[in-house]
Amino acid sequence: MKYRLDKSYVDTEKRKSAAMALLGLGFGVYVLFRYGVELDIKAWSGLIFLGYGYIKATDFLYWTYRSDTIAMEMVEQGVWVSTFSETRTLALENIRKVVLYPVHGEIKSVVLHCEDGSTSKVRGFASMDQIVEQLRARLGDDKIITGGFFNR
Known part of the structure; x- marks a missing residue:
């Protein structure tokens, strides 16, 4: 999707x-x-x-x-992100952990931490809950962490 x-x-x-x-x-x-x-x-x-x-x-x-022009898609290889100037894919096996940041019970942003030390912040998409559920289904619950208020 x-x-x-x-x-x-x-x-x-x-x-x-x-x-x-x-x-x-x-x-x-x-x-x-x-x-x-x-x-x-x-x-x-x-x-x-x-x-x-x-x-x-x-x-x-x-x-x-x-x-x-900004879009994101979950593909078999990982997370595909496209902007007006570039398209990149984060491989699922390279994602070390996923940190969720909820505000008033609603997830506002998701930070993907990769094995090489890079981070990618996902925010502003209309269906953040669906994105989290797809990440949870593909990565498992052991890699998903809920962040605190001071860690945003």
Whole structure:
């Protein structure tokens, strides 16, 4: 089964990135107009805020135009993840443990820890419970752990 991102998750990410972009760009412009003549550390901090605002603006554009290309699928070899620029597969035999992070009884994110030390975080999909059940059926209960509040 192919899983797509939840629309409410995408909308939340778009709102967060838009707010931070406006805040960064606005504060950067303010600092440059206020302290730009002196060319001291305050003026340079305005440039840093402008750069941060630009990065968050590109995040907003990413979530606006490319979020529908993100997909995840459970295949025989493992977990298949596709974005607009790459497709990768995490082999089931390489997954060391799976950590579930519930919020108010609902699973919000799943972290896959691999044998090579890499981690992959899965969040924002509409049917996280189905994803967990498929992982539980393929890996077994001994590799699945429920994480605590402070470990997110």
